[in-house]
Amino acid sequence: MTPDLIDTLGHSTIQHGNGSDRVYLMELNDNDMPGLLPEINELAERENYGKIFAKVPAGWAETFLDDGFLTEALVPGFFRAEEDGHFMGKYLDPSRAEDPRQEEMDRILALANEASVRRSNAGADDYTVRRCTLDDCEVMAERYDDIFASYPFPVNDPAFLAETMDDNVAYFGAWQGEELAALASAEQYRRGGHVEMTDFLTVPEHRRQGLAGHLLAAMDRELRRRGLAVAYTIARALSAGMNITFARAGYRHAGTLINNTQICGNIESMQVWYKNLA
Template sequence: MSDTIETFGHSLLQHGKEGNRIYLMKFDKRDEKVLLKYLDTLANKENYTKIVAKLPFSHKNSFKDYGYEQEAVMPSYYQRHQDCVMMSKYLTEDRAKIQNASKLEKIIQSVQKKAGEPPSALPGLWRLRRLTENDVPALAQIYQTVFQSYPFPIFDEQYLLETMADNIQYYGVFTSDGLVAVASSETDPAHLNSEMTDFAVLSEYRGYQLALHLLLELEQQMKQQGYRLLYTIARSLSYGMNSTFAKAGYSFGGTLFNNTQISGSIESMNIWHKEI
């Protein structure tokens, strides 16, 4: 079951039982006072165990007063005028416990040594391009193959079509077998930033650095379109994805612990960011 995405005033939030959390995706200062109370009310009603909020640094203290703690930061997120902070509130002791802390730290330290490593060239007949409506069935199939579950309905062709027509740009790598690797850029034109997300590579095509090729192409396209801050929220135990962003010169911004339900379990997520 996919999470619910709803508006509250001028803000946008996502919540659901699989991740057992609320994610304040877009915050509007006009909603602040009533929104903070609503998040608590919704969490209590649904027995959620975590609330995570993405908001401007200038509103950090208001959330801190409500029991939130900063877990990550993305500099110059709002049109380069203000940083973004990721604030989290844990509602049970179990949700707050950090698992595999030493392993998480080792991955971060290891991948940071790979900054600037370029990918090898794509094999001659392979092609990378932006996806269109005609590619949606193959796109949905890749997501269904790679992920057991996901916090957004990326298995649904209608959802993919709607987001493709709205604010998400999808790119893919094609071989003689068809579409074998995909990624997307979820753009925020109002704040000139974009999330590099939804990376998926078929298992038989791993080892060709396709995620890095996709990331670099997305980055080039975003730069041409005037975006200034790129970021990702990557699975913290995925050495490959964290390495991909480190190789592309992204900076580590912090970890959202026990944050996101992917492929059947709740995982901690690392923030990586880059100004372009």
Template sequence: MDQIAHQLTERFGHDIADSNRLYDMPLRGDGHSVNVQYDPYNRRLKFFDMTPQDARANSAISDALRTADGGELYSKVIVYARPGQDGWRDSGLRREAIIWGFFGNGDDAELWTRYPLTLRSQDIRQDEGDKVAALAINKEVVEPVLPAGYTCAPASEADATDIAGLMRATFEDYPTPITTEKIAATIRDRTSHFRVVRDPDAALVACASAEIHHTRRSAELTDCATRQDQRGKGLMSRILRALEEDLADEFGITDVYTIARAYEPGMNCSFAKLGYRYTGRLVNNCRMPDGFESMNVWCRNTREPVEAS
């Protein structure tokens, strides 16, 4: 096990499974630190706003980005770096995607990756993913409208049980654990902002959330689920558009992104039809029922209007 694996174990202890925690890794000499986030569920290690010079200032970080073995703790390392840092390529990392406006000052994040487990770096379904991306990119923008009798509204803690039930029914496995308590907590502390659609009988039939990082002023649209018998009605598109409006009006966030399963056309096409732009693919990024799956990254600056066809 490498130095970072030991440091993570020592730092988190019994909380090592809490992927919401940020660990401050000190750098030698200059007195500042780098944020690292450990995601045990997806076996990922993430570094934020780090430069190649920062990496060289900490032997544990340097090892993780070069030759170290993450053992059972992680098999993918991602650096969320500001633009123009080609030193990462010289260090053997590869750039997989870009997230628009990820940092608080509006800078994009370039996602540079390394794989301690070589097998995880291989996208054996790349051609299939390329076809899905091409299909979605060519979709025309369509402004979503709810069917008559359906409502779309922000969720409260009281909706957490129904949201958890819908998500468990939709996903055999999911990149993060699905529990009523976890969903209620994220709504309560405003780290996630959910919207739900209810049918004419007031049943909750679709949901999605914006996972918010308040310091960076960025948000990821995620937790997209629609009851099977309600699909094809445009419910998810209406939720996503409403979430964009909430983020701008309530949180002042206008740079929004999402990651969608690379081999499934549905959500990729949904985001494309809302005016999102494809910005790359994260290889074998998230745990799904059949193992790790690659995810397409889609971004939108909601300050810029989209014209429906």
């Protein structure tokens, strides 16, 4: 499946396509408002997308609410540690606003919240965690291609990994000897003062070693040193392991994005978690 297209509207960054069947306003530029909203709506209607998802500064939230958006998650101090961030959804397909797996999602979220009081990054003594370099891009792409049948971004393309590594993404890996066992990335939005912890992967034979937790701890330390104020993630709601990993690392739950993101061929609901790094 072809990843959705990353593009610009004015000075704002969007992603859209049939994969996640949505328009995603990734980064809103104030200079584009309020005219950006009609453009996004027109694009979504023209392409018959089922949802618009937007990360919105609190100062513009009322404008989006008046346009039919809902705040699905709220991250305090998301923008430059000064302004809250609203993760907002507008459902052009009303059936998409409900997830029949809600009961299972609630059960997993309860497990994660319970696990948050028992923090542990034990194990992984045989592994080395370090930041990835351009020399690692080929094997990184192979790992992503092996694990994800489809993904919102082309992480199975070495050229994409190299390009983003040179731009705003820090990739981290866990190695056992010469073997790459796990991966994750930190996508930095310096203008907004926040970073997304994402693209987690563990090779099946290396699971249950707590590698995601070790990668997350390393990224938290690195991004704190770089002066990013808030870290967050958008985790698969049905992944108990990932939600528990973030809860144990001191992240707080911000809300649920219903039927939001296509991963491995299915559109899934996602949980938003955040942590203050400052």
